[in-house]
Amino acid sequence: MSPQNISPVSALAQPITLKLSGKVIPxxxxxxxxxxYASSYDENNIESTGRPLPRYVELYQELADGGAGLICFGNIPVDRNSLENYNNAVLDPRNPWDPVEAFRPAIKAAKSRGALCLPQLQYPGRQVPDFINPHPKSSSDVQLEPCLNKTYGKPTPLSKAEIKELIGRYVWAAGVLAEAGADGIIxxxxxxYIINQFLSPKTNKRTDEYGGSLENRARFVLELVNAIKAKCPSRRFVIAAKLSCHDFMEGGQSFAEQCVVIKWLEEAGVDFFDISGGTYATPAWRGNIMTELAERPSRKERGSYFIEWAQELKxxxxxxxxxxxxxxxxxxRMAEAVAKGDIDMxxxxxxxxxxxxxxxKAMREEVRFSECDIPDVPKSKL
Ligand SMILES: Cc1cc2nc3c(=O)[nH]c(=O)nc-3n(C[C@H](O)[C@H](O)[C@H](O)COP(=O)(O)O)c2cc1C
Known part of the structure; x- marks a missing residue:
């Protein structure tokens, strides 16, 4: 059926197939x-950090019951000493508990109504608050200025051996999640975070094969994708990426470069992209902080922060x-963007x-949140 022939909201109810894996998003x-923020944290017992709590499972059951076609888990750092924040779920091979059994219930809950489930793997690099880790590792030694009400330590550049070790952590975590029943990872x-820190000329000052040209700056993420593919060789295991369209920072990752990077990632086997943008210093994804972005006519007319760039990336x-x-x-507005073919999801x-x-509710056309109804922190915690 062509997009012109379907009613706006029914556009959102159309399934779509991830072509490499053949999996269908309903x-x-x-x-x-x-x-x-529903996993254990105890600074006096680091080994117990990052184990999903019962609320983690309940939350994914609610989201499954609520009808989302694809459910991504929040960021899961692959190093328990480098958390984006307290109470993150963590997949670190040093943890003594069984990671497959720890994540299986939430994955089962997320998939219980037919959604696909993609947990997110993450390493914060220099964007780890110094109260969690004052000695972060990054692509190079460019320190993040205080922002988002936090301060950050001066990073040490990852050695080549540490890059390999870090990739190994992602690969191990992907294998755990595959065993626990996830459809793939994002x-x-x-x-x-670290992938941006390698991609951006602003934070990547390396002179080896991981720095300099775009090809070199993209080496880390491409090696990562290839290593995960080698560990989880089934075409049914989805590799996805939440990717910036832009970091909105002078001298940083440009849209033109991201157009090349996304193509390389697709060729490497990434089957799904979720487009966002910004960094801690330029938090465009929060919508209300960077006035020049918030005031863009397209943002006001269409609601979406990044649709202009995402439709070009498509x-x-x-x-x-x-x-x-x-x-x-x-x-x-969502249905219109999908029905016109500007974006798939x-x-x-x-x-x-x-x-x-x-x-x-959106499928039943009931729906609307006004921007001011939704704070960054849940209303229940304000
Ligand atoms: C409290 C909070 C936590 C977030 N955690 C993550 C995360 O773990 N991984 C991620 O990719 N984005 C994260 N984000 C960004 C959101 O996924 C999303 O990109 C952003 O909120 C904009 O989308 P929205 O307007 O639909 O909320 C977070 C945002 C907020 C406000």
Whole structure:
């Protein structure tokens, strides 16, 4: 059926197939990765850190019941000493508990109504608050200035051996999640974390084969994708990436470069992209902090923070499915973007945190959040 022949909201109910894996996402709305803050943390017992608590499972059951076609878990750091924040779930091979059994219940819950489930793997690099780790590792030694009410230590550049070790951590975590029943993983390749730190000329000052040209700066993420593919060789295991369209920073990752990177990632086997943008220093994904972005006419007319860039990135792709997250609050605007073919899917973060049943309501055309209804921190915790 061509997009012109379908009613706006029914556009959102159309399934879509991830072509490499052959897996079908039952509709066009997904839960983007969003920290749950529902895992254990005890600074006096680091070994117990990052184990999902019962609330973690309940949350994914609610999201499954709420109808999202694809459910991503919030970021799961692959190193228990480098957390993006307290109470993150963690996959670190040194933890003494059984990681497969720890993650299996939440994955089962997320998939219980037919959604696909992609947990997000992450390493924060220099974006680890110094109260968690004052000695971070990054692509080079460029320190992050204080931002988002936190301060950050001066990073040490990862040696080549440490890069290999870090990739090994992601690969191990992907294998655990595959065994625990996940459909695949989504790499956190945006918001200024380690993959951005390698890609951006602003933070990557290396002179070896991981720095300099775009090809060199992209080496880390491409090696990562290839290593995960080698560990999880089934075409049925999905590799996805939440990718920046732009970091909105002078001298940083440009949109033009991201158009090349996304194509390389597709060729390497990434089957799904979730487009976002910004870094801790330029937190465009929060929508309300960078006024010049918030005031853009397209943002005001269409709601979405990144649709302008995401629809151009879609044109570069030949196979992968692409969505964008940030700002979607209105079912008609989401349906219009999908029906026109500007984007394949729409991602939801804070709306699903405020109301896990928002997707089913959107399918019934009931729906609308106004921007001011949704704070960064859940209302219940304010
Ligand atoms: C409290 C909070 C936690 C977040 N955690 C993550 C995360 O773990 N991984 C990620 O990729 N993005 C994370 N984000 C960004 C969101 O996924 C999303 O990109 C952003 O909230 C914009 O989408 P929205 O307008 O639908 O909320 C987080 C955002 C907030 C406000």
């Amino acid at each position: 509709n066009r709305l997904y839960r983007t990765p969003l920290s749950e 790499l956190h390749a945006c918001h200024g 044109k570069v792709l030949s196979r992968a499915v692409i969505g964008t997250t940030g700002g979607w609050r209105d079912s008609h 729409c991602g939801l973060g804070r709306p699903l945190r405020e109301d896990p049943y928002f997707v089913n």
